[in-house]
Amino acid sequence: MSWDQVSDVIAAVCFVAAAFFAAVAAIGVIRFPDLLTRMHAATKPQTVGLLFALVGLGLRLGEPSAIGILVLVGLFQCATAPIASHMMSRAAFRAGQVRQDLLVADELSPVMDREEPRGAP
Amino acid sequence: MIEVVIGVCVAVLGLCALGLVVRMTIGPTVLDRALTFDMIVSITIIGLALYGAIRREVDTLPMLLVLTLLGFVGSVSIARFIDPRDVDDEEAPS
Numbered sequence: 001m002s003w004d005q006v007s008d009v010i011a012a013v014c015f016v017a018a019a020f021f022a023a024v025a026a027i028g029v030i031r032f033p034d035l036l037t038r039m040h041a042a043t044k045p046q047t048v049g050l051l052f053a054l055v056g057l058g059l060r061l062g063e064p065s066a067i068g069i070l071v072l073v074g075l076f077q078c079a080t081a082p083i084a085s086h087m088m089s090r091a092a093f094r095a096g097q098v099r100q101d102l103l104v105a106d107e108l109s110p111v112m113d114r115e116e117p118r119g120a121p
Numbered sequence: 122m123i124e125v126v127i128g129v130c131v132a133v134l135g136l137c138a139l140g141l142v143v144r145m146t147i148g149p150t151v152l153d154r155a156l157t158f159d160m161i162v163s164i165t166i167i168g169l170a171l172y173g174a175i176r177r178e179v180d181t182l183p184m185l186l187v188l189t190l191l192g193f194v195g196s197v198s199i200a201r202f203i204d205p206r207d208v209d210d211e212e213a214p215s
Binding site: 008009011012015016018019020022023025026027029030035038039042045046049050053054056057060061063065066069070072073076077080081083084087088090091092095097 | 167
């Protein structure tokens with residue numbers, strides 16, 4: 001087997017993994033009862049699935065310039081997805097949209113009455 | 122061979138997006154919809170990556186970059202500026 005065939009097979013495996021993670025996350029988002037649990041499911045395709053897809057695309061293209069942009073996309077997604085999830089979950093908690101009976105540990109409620117800087121979500 | 126595998130993956134991604142549209146419709150809060158929107162954006166990114174892989178072309182890479190940052194800005198601004206207290210109820214107009 002030549003290198004092209006080997007890289008194609010690895011890329012196919014990566015794409016199947018990405019689709020699998022996306023499917024699992026979609027099932028979780030549809031079935032879970034609460035925003036935080038749905039958020040737990042929704043982060044799978046945002047980071048792992050996307051990184052698998054980018055690795056597969058890089059293997060399939062095989063050009064150094066394309067790989068540079070792919071690394072940038074992965075870096076941006078890994079840097080921005082936690083920020084968005086943090087702001088969303090905090091806004092949900094402040095608005096009381098979190099089901100308290102499903103929480104195992106709650107460390108935010110005792111400190112939430114303190115003064116927070118302007119612009120905090 | 123790899124085209125068949127990629128086609129199956131695209132079909133799975135389409136089914137995922139349909140299910141997420143269902144979740145986006147039934148809500149029940151604005152933040153659920155923002156979260157689902159974020160996921161649909163990332164599934165779109167994966168789909169564009171598959172498109173670029175099946176065509177072996179680099180034209181989709183700037184789209185991936187733009188969609189990554191656009192999804193971030195969209196969900197952060199929704200979480201920041203929208204009042205998440207409004208929930209879809211039977212009596213409350215949505």
